Amino acid sequence: MxxxxxxxxxxxxxxxxxxxxxxxxxxxxxxxxxxxxxxxxxxxxxxxxxxxxxxxxxxxxxxxxxxxxxxxxxxxxxxxxxxxxxxxxxxxxxxxxxxxxxxxxxxxxxxxxxxxxxxxxxxxxxxxxxxxxxxxxxxxxxxxxxxDKLDVEFDVGDLARVIYIDHYGNAWSGVRNVPQNAHVSVAGERFRHGESFGLVGKGEGFWFINSVGLLELAVNRGSAAKKYGLAVGDPVDVRRLN
Missing domain, CATH: 3.40.50.10790 (S-adenosyl-l-methionine hydroxide adenosyltransferase, N-terminal)
Incomplete structure (x- = not known):
């Protein structure tokens, strides 16, 4: 393949x-x-x-x-x-x-x-x-x-930025392993955690861990990119609470 x-x-x-x-x-x-x-x-x-x-x-x-x-x-x-x-x-x-x-x-x-x-x-x-x-x-x-090594090597840790926006307007980050009680903010907006789209209100923004293990920002039946003005490269602030 x-x-x-x-x-x-x-x-x-x-x-x-x-x-x-x-x-x-x-x-x-x-x-x-x-x-x-x-x-x-x-x-x-x-x-x-x-x-x-x-x-x-x-x-x-x-x-x-x-x-x-x-x-x-x-x-x-x-x-x-x-x-x-x-x-x-x-x-x-x-x-x-x-x-x-x-x-x-x-x-x-x-x-x-x-x-x-x-x-x-x-x-x-x-x-x-x-x-x-x-x-x-x-x-x-x-x-x-x-x-023995590649010429260009990026940091192996998570990338706390938007790295992809899909055609729905969902914004993928390069952050993994985020607990549900973490505080997640992007572009001055605080996002709450949701398990899936149907579990939040229509038009509501939330974050979740997507199917490949990355923190993703979304709006139920809407575009997070348009609603919040998100673009690839935007910083994603993740605060893990004790």
């Missing part, structure tokens, strides 16, 4: 071009579109989202992860084996949180460059062929070298 995680969006041709490469190089592999609306140009937010999603996929699968504002520059390219799952993408911090949160992680630098490579589309030309080879079970050792 190859799992796609990008900021490419779905109305442009980029996802289709990547899938064409995967179909050529790994035609028997199932391709899953996990997310193509990761926050644009924001590998820090993407790193925390990717780490939260990873455990929902079986060991042995290969993630092709691309949020790559430095494409075409000397930034590195990496392969990570973490928690029995493979991750292929830019070495810009995007793979660093999942790498650090797992034990027995192994790292490689991608040294291979295809003969034809676009300076602006490494997702298609560089990362897709590597991910396809790994997914086929043909580890491309001749195209990689082992490394």
């Amino acid at each position: 190859i799992v796609l995680f990008t900021d490419f969006g779905t109305r442009d041709p980029y996802v289709g071009q990547v899938k064409a490469q995967l179909a050529e190089h790994a035609p028997t592999q199932q391709v899953v579109d996990l997310l193509h609306e990761a926050p644009d140009f924001n590998p820090h937010a993407g790193a925390h989202l990717l780490a939260a999603f990873a455990s929902g996929f079986p060991p042995g699968c290969t993630f092709l992860a691309v949020v790559d504002r430095g494409v075409g520059t000397p930034r590195g390219a990496a392969v990570v084996l973490a928690g029995g799952r493979w991750f292929v993408g830019p070495d810009n911090g995007l793979l660093s949180v999942i790498a650090a949160r797992q034990t027995g992680t192994r790292l490689w630098r991608i040294t291979w460059k295809p003969e034809a490579i676009s300076s602006t589309f490494h997702g298609r030309d560089l990362f897709a062929p590597i991910a396809a080879a790994i997914a086929r079970g043909e580890f491309p050792a001749d195209k990689l070298i082992p490394i």
